[in-house]
Amino acid sequence: MKKSAFLLIAVAFLTISSTKQKVVWLDKDLKETKQSEALYYRNVSNLKGEVTFYFKSRNVYRKVFYASQKLSGNFYEYYASGELKEVGTYENGVREGNWKLYYKNGKIRQKGRYSNGEKVGVWKTFYKNN
Numbered sequence: 001m002k003k004s005a006f007l008l009i010a011v012a013f014l015t016i017s018s019t020k021q022k023v024v025w026l027d028k029d030l031k032e033t034k035q036s037e038a039l040y041y042r043n044v045s046n047l048k049g050e051v052t053f054y055f056k057s058r059n060v061y062r063k064v065f066y067a068s069q070k071l072s073g074n075f076y077e078y079y080a081s082g083e084l085k086e087v088g089t090y091e092n093g094v095r096e097g098n099w100k101l102y103y104k105n106g107k108i109r110q111k112g113r114y115s116n117g118e119k120v121g122v123w124k125t126f127y128k129n130n
Contacts, residue, residue: 026053055080064090079104088114103128 022045025038030053035041040061042053047069053062059082065073070093077086083106088099094117101110105128112123 022043023035024042024045025033025035026040026042027033027037028039030040038056040053040055042051044051047066050063050065052060053064055061057080059080060078061080062078063074063076064071065075067073071090072092073090075086075088075090075095076084079085081104083104084102085104086099086101088095089097091097095114096116098113099111100108103109107128108126109128110123110125112119113121
């Protein structure tokens with residue numbers, strides 16, 4: 001009985017310890033900094049797969065995907081209030097394909113295309129109509 005109780009406690013402790021993630025505090029340029037100077041944070045130390053960045057207020061700031069330490073895949077950025085701000089795709093660390101930028105009210109502010117990190121073609125800008 002004592003052995004099974006000890007084993008149960010040990011397993012619970014190891015489970016809790018392994019799920020706790022390191023908080024990495026970030027400045028305005030997403031560089032590591034002290035918590036007192038941070039604007040954002042993330043809960044993972046390595047940049048691999050899906051990584052979510054947060055405002056200090058705990059709202060999502062960005063959802064991005066990394067491969068080989070470079071942005072690669074879908075990119076989502078949000079206003080501090082939670083509304084979608086920008087959406088697009090990265091390939092090998094540079095912007096690619098169609099991108100859209102939004103006003104806080106959810107209407108499109110700008111849309112266009114990137115090729116190898118450069119804006120190409122016609123970019124449409126939409127006025128903010130209440």
